[in-house]
Amino acid sequence: MKNAFLFLAGIFSLVAWAADNEGPAIYSQSYTILFGGSAAGTETVAESIGASGNLLSRSNHDIIVADGREKKRLVFSTEMALSRDTWMPVSYLYKYTSGGDGDSCHVVIKDFEAKRTLNHGGRTSETTASFTQDTVIVDFNVYHQYDYLVRRYDFEKGGTQVFSNFIPVIGNDLTLELTLLGEEKLPLKEGNLSLKKFRVELGSLWSATMTMDGNGRLVRLSVPQQDLEVIRTDLLYLIQN
Numbered sequence: 001m002k003n004a005f006l007f008l009a010g011i012f013s014l015v016a017w018a019a020d021n022e023g024p025a026i027y028s029q030s031y032t033i034l035f036g037g038s039a040a041g042t043e044t045v046a047e048s049i050g051a052s053g054n055l056l057s058r059s060n061h062d063i064i065v066a067d068g069r070e071k072k073r074l075v076f077s078t079e080m081a082l083s084r085d086t087w088m089p090v091s092y093l094y095k096y097t098s099g100g101d102g103d104s105c106h107v108v109i110k111d112f113e114a115k116r117t118l119n120h121g122g123r124t125s126e127t128t129a130s131f132t133q134d135t136v137i138v139d140f141n142v143y144h145q146y147d148y149l150v151r152r153y154d155f156e157k158g159g160t161q162v163f164s165n166f167i168p169v170i171g172n173d174l175t176l177e178l179t180l181l182g183e184e185k186l187p188l189k190e191g192n193l194s195l196k197k198f199r200v201e202l203g204s205l206w207s208a209t210m211t212m213d214g215n216g217r218l219v220r221l222s223v224p225q226q227d228l229e230v231i232r233t234d235l236l237y238l239i240q241n
Helices: 002-010 143-150 233-240
Strands: 027-035 038-049 055-067 070-082 089-096 104-110 113-120 123-130 160-167 172-187 192-202 206-212 218-223 228-232
Touching (some): 038 143, 055 143, 123 172, 143 172, 143 206, 143 218, 172 206, 172 233, 192 218, 218 233
Antiparallel strands (some): 027 038, 038 055, 055 070, 113 123, 160 172, 172 192, 218 228
16 A cells, blocks of 8 residues: 555646636546545546547546555546547646645647656656557546546457556556456346456556446446555445445
């Protein structure tokens, strides 16, 4: 779990980004984040369609993390634009709002190249990396982005499928493996919710299991190495009991 805290603490705040003008929200969801079985934060996400036709995803996060005796409140937000034709990311930003240092990071993907501009401590640095058809962005501690990963999974092919996961904070990619494990059902008050179960492996850092609903939306993520669970808030009382 300490590694998770270090990742959170190491992510920088972002400057404002002029996003595509969007229409009304077409989807929204809320998640509860748990460390060691105790609620420690929330993540909310809303999607809309921009004037250019891209899918615009905006999320807000509020997490209390503890490293030893020290507790910190981390509040941050993200914005991502994805092509609705290929589901490839077009741009991404991360805004760390519980600080006040004015650090920033901005990623723009164009012509299969990712350009990341990082502003930290008054210094600006830029890195570029190749961005192929199998590259995704599933950022540390931003959990709704697994929705977009699953949209890239070929269910006809099945099995383990490998993606390059571009991590904005390090400006490079890590291997991300997604494996369909099967199907299960979550009993509701009326009927059952059909779920697909996956294993997710990010390089040698960690392995997780997750369930998605019939629309490919995250229901539950469990990362044992971080003692972390992320559960859709409206289903929390069912999954915990």
